[in-house]
Amino acid sequence: MEKIMVNKLKNPKLSNPVLIVGLPGIGNVGKIAVEYMIDKLKMIKMIDIVSQYLPPQVFINEDGLINLAKNSIYYKKRIKDNDLIIVTGDFQGTTQEGQYELSYLILELAKELKASAVYTLGGYSIGKIVENPRVLGAVSDRKMLESIKGAGVVFPKGEPGGGIVGSAGLILGLATEVFDISSACLMGETSGYFADPRGAIALIQALSRLLSIDVDLSDLQERSKQIEEITGKMQQEGMQPKPPGKDDLGYFG
Amino acid sequence: MEKIMVNKLKNPKLSNPVLIVGLPGIGNVGKIAVEYMIDKLKMIKMIDIVSQYLPPQVFINEDGLINLAKNSIYYKKRIKDNDLIIVTGDFQGTTQEGQYELSYLILELAKELKASAVYTLGGYSIGKIVENPRVLGAVSDRKMLESIKGAGVVFPKGEPGGGIVGSAGLILGLATEVFDISSACLMGETSGYFADPRGAIALIQALSRLLSIDVDLSDLQERSKQIEEITGKMQQEGMQPKPPGKDDLGYFG
Amino acid sequence: MEKIMVNKLKNPKLSNPVLIVGLPGIGNVGKIAVEYMIDKLKMIKMIDIVSQYLPPQVFINEDGLINLAKNSIYYKKRIKDNDLIIVTGDFQGTTQEGQYELSYLILELAKELKASAVYTLGGYSIGKIVENPRVLGAVSDRKMLESIKGAGVVFPKGEPGGGIVGSAGLILGLATEVFDISSACLMGETSGYFADPRGAIALIQALSRLLSIDVDLSDLQERSKQIEEITGKMQQEGMQPKPPGKDDLGYFG
């Protein structure tokens, strides 16, 4: 089989699109943010990606029907503003080769669709729950730097110290050095202890300012409040909140 | 060498076959079930698969003759009902790439043989010994859902929670999303503590209802009884039953 | 680069050769045996194999000159008896793919040279020091079974229980099922605690009977005696003998 199988479901004509990538990661804030946007903006799925670089795993919906682990790409046409493309998925590539191959493929697509910019979303783990998470940035070029600074993204000296590891960093790196597409990584602060809507909200707010996106955040704020109540109780009862486990699978076929 | 070497031993003309996959996994229930069926139905081996995706290992029979680790495919022609094809083997693919490549190959074969359906068998670990194991299901489509519900397979909401990992899930996923073959995964409940004939019996009973297979289960029931006596004694003596070890190899050449 | 680079140093005309493989493994008995035979029989190197499947490592001789980690093949022409080919090396392939690719390559060579039989050598770990190590066998076919039984190789029922893992098993398995070359694995009993000349002596004695090889074993017997004196002292002093470490490298460049 081919290592990556691309299934094009739609072939929309897109005008000057920007591409946003939100895959699973720290606090899952990037994935939560884009899934919320896909839902609220009623975005349309255009591409499914099945790949050996993703785990051999299916998910079961409540009717007993399955979905194979995959990455998917959605679009939304807009009248005045840039069209939107969002990449999300169940997993990042599980190997170094998979990280590179899947990131490269996404950027080939961005090039083909003449994307004017690429934004990758991630979480920045600060090890404690934060009231008002900031969004940290890293960029391909000075013009992008000014652009996202204008949207409230911050660039604290020396943070993140170790650079950015994984697809959010790699897509930015390949966009900058191989594809020559203006790009940025936006990192929402998160405790990293659980799937964290608050960091996701901060990311959507930054993107909204950048790209004139209008998303009603109330459902996500509600979800955030519920989680905070639960974690608040857990802490009162002396329990340690933990990151969500991919590992407690009841089944290995 | 080729990463997968397919050795066709027979080239039978099969009519409307269904393909059943039972590879090693939790409680080994899938593999026990299909090996019992191969034996009792006097199925004929048609294909041997040797592959880099399987461990570099030979098994020694009691005469000192060896068998290289492999996957094998058996068939049985039937008069009124669908012909049967069974896939089994010593191991699942040991890497993610191996899982995908071997699963894909099996489905290419299923397509070539015009298989009308694919059933993958697995165990569902419930962490305790159960008197009457259920068979849980996951399916490609609603028609298959109704079909296997009719055979007593159950679909408890939210189980298995983490989806299905490994070849039983992946073959179902690729059959559904890439090959468009109607398919299901049947998971026999098992403690997961040892090679468990009881979960295998439940799987064979479900398949028998689905596919009008007539298999005398008495030998497997006998084996089940023997194991229960042993584990019963172990528990009385305060010993913990353990999953069967692939690891206590006396030799690494 | 090519994953395996074969450097042919000589191109001898060999008559009805048998191929013997002794690579590092348990107690290193296979490698010790063949290196001793290469030395005592004054065998000539015909092939060097450099490969990505071997560690990125050089060894330094006492003059400061280096040797890249490799596998090598030696030959000896004989007048009345089968010519001999011996395969040895610094390492086995370090990955499953490497195990298969290197084993396959060796068998392609055996086929090309019209080898009449292949013998792989290994150690069989019994966890304690043994006075008179036996040689256990596993074979491709009944004719080979009788042949090596006649040379004193034993086939205790159910040993080795887990089969044979690694190149000694895999080469036997591929020779049997893919290349159709008569073959056997000979396993010298060893404590497995250290590089063990005694198991190697047992292997050479079995090969000598099988292939009319005449090797003076006195140097190896001397080495064995020295080791036993050391380990004897260690045990008197309450020290636990340990397997030789590949891991205490002083340098990683």
Add this chain to the structure above:
Amino acid sequence: MEKIMVNKLKNPKLSNPVLIVGLPGIGNVGKIAVEYMIDKLKMIKMIDIVSQYLPPQVFINEDGLINLAKNSIYYKKRIKDNDLIIVTGDFQGTTQEGQYELSYLILELAKELKASAVYTLGGYSIGKIVENPRVLGAVSDRKMLESIKGAGVVFPKGEPGGGIVGSAGLILGLATEVFDISSACLMGETSGYFADPRGAIALIQALSRLLSIDVDLSDLQERSKQIEEITGKMQQEGMQPKPPGKDDLGYFG
């Protein structure tokens, strides 16, 4: 994507160049040495290498601009002496395949540029801080042996005992046995506890004698002094110095 992407920035005509490789490793002494030389000799970057064999990671400079993890090659034309080529980078290849492929590529380039010799730099860990680190050597041939002995490089019998693992060893090995380029590995003694300028100074001094390079070492000596003050204080306070951590990344996107 290609597994290794070579981006040629300059195409200088070089005369009889020697190639020096300093990649991250023990005490980072090789990398520190070549980076210092690149800076002080005002060497010019000619090649960038982006590769799947390097981690999926970007580094962020103090302005928020990123650099993708890579290897890079620099050159310096000289009038009387051999021109210089230096290879350095953020990482060595992270897999065995990556080690071989990247090392092979560097040597193909050396061949293409008609390099007269290749020197790889590394650290030799001695587990304690040393006042006057020696430079140990390993070589391809006797002529190179005499040449670097003349520059003060030492060849203590049996050191390094386990040979040389990683790119410094592998490039030497492939240069010797596949490319037939005269080559040496120079290993600066280091405690291995931290990024160690003192071992780097010893390496530059040896190279200076070998290749008539004139580098002002005062900045590196200053850095060395500062580190010694810090580690001296740490030891007075009973703290254990530790190797620098690649692992304390605050972010995984």
